[in-house]
Amino acid sequence: GNIHHLDFILEEKNYTRLCATKSMLVVNGMFPGPTIRVRKGDTVYVNAINRGPYGVTLHWHGVMQPRNSWSDGPEYITQCAIQPGTNFTYEIDFSTEEGTVWWHAHSDWTRSSVHGAIVVHPSEGTTYPFPEPDGEEVLVLGSWYTGDVNEMVQADLKAGDDLPDSEAYTINGQPGDFCPCSSDSTYRWHVDYGKTYLLRILNADMNAELFMAIAGHNITIVGSDGAYVKPFVTNYIMISPGRTIDALLTANQTPSHYYIVARQYNSGIISYKVFDHTNASAILQYNGNYTAPDKPEFPTTLPSYYAIDATVNFTMQFRSLADEDHAIDVPLNITTRMFITASVNELGEKSYLRMSSSFNNISWVNPPVDVLTAYYRNMSGYYTSDFPDEPPAFFDFTGMLSANTSASDFGTRVKVLNYGEEVEIVFQGTNVINASINHPMHLHGYTFYVVGQGQGNFDGEKDPKTYNLVDPPQLNTISSPKNGWVTLRFKADNPGVWLLHCHLDRHLSWGMNTVLIVKNGPTAETSLREPPANMPSCAIESNIKEA
């Protein structure tokens, strides 16, 4: 493959949305940030130059980074922040994925303004598993906050308050016609009649799963999370934060302008006010001369805010290609089984006053030295290797728990896996403090096969019989359904330190994450690489001397 060198300059810049101006950190003066375009097999070196006022890390979401956790990015997990006035060069290895993945800041809530798409084209001499499209288009769904996001988050965490809601959703950085002071800058996608486009959609929103539909047009889903899927036709999508979806659109309708609209799928309880309920819009605009109605057509197929059926029906349609050229390898001899409950918990009665979130009732606490450094250098005292394979016995999952059992424990507890283990994780949603909601689960360093999902409490006798072991989708982010469960499988063949978390930043900030450490295999080629010379040190922040 080819080698690319890119500079990502992190700098604050003024942006005006919703009738107000603020300065925020962006990459190379762009919001959303630049799209990285590569071919499968390429390597990219991104020199992240921090000219902003606070520390930042960057993550390459959906890129496996084989044996190289050092360039993965999550703060306190694989590195500490790149401090203002310093830089760090990430090495990104595109040997595994093909399609759309993305990059984003992985420190504080900086990713709200620091994110962009990564387009991985087929390697030289290979083609898409569908006819070559005439063009392509990236649609980045995001969120807009009128205030300074990190300041608001810090203040809310300190006060124990709920974390901030966005004021609008955005499509390619713009809220669109339905939001105040926004219609002049609504994003327009221009198409030629008769042509077919490859749409690359990603949800970079901080906390909301989104529905999206394009008026008058069906699309054909062909990929997700950097892998192809069996094509299926739909007139809307549901996309979780972290997820990417590739789809073909043929501009074969009456030349006109059509709304592309995104709105929240709210899986929480109806009385719980979350986020904003305004539609974000862009416009699909045919080129050429024609007379069109004043107002673009609105998509009638866009599901309503609480349409759980639309969510389930859409999600269940994903299947791997699983053909000769796209062979899959679903683990069948599971050696490690984990059953992980995901909860939003009450103010920690055993700790300080704030809301928390947890896996198996343990709310993650970041260590002062990143887990990767502590692991690699055998520094003890920064984490323990006792993340439990099961929740405590008192959990009754979808039932309501009494107040005295709804507080989580706190800890920096990781799960250690031997190289090559075949791992199955069942995520189970819970209704602790009456806060059941979808949790989009994301694993760094891997894709996993989603072999099953369902409603209610997981039944270890019955539910495994429904597993799809033939052509399950290969994803890096899957929503664990509200009051339901999802099962994923992967082979632990990428040694290193890998974050596993809910991709709603509200929950991540409250501790809904843990870390998987995959030990080295028997050879150098199956072992974690050595760190680069200039890894951002934690010592600056914490005054802790590294060993």
Ligand code: C2O
């Ligand atoms: Cu999109 Cu931990 O990342």
Ligand code: CU
């Ligand atoms: Cu969550």
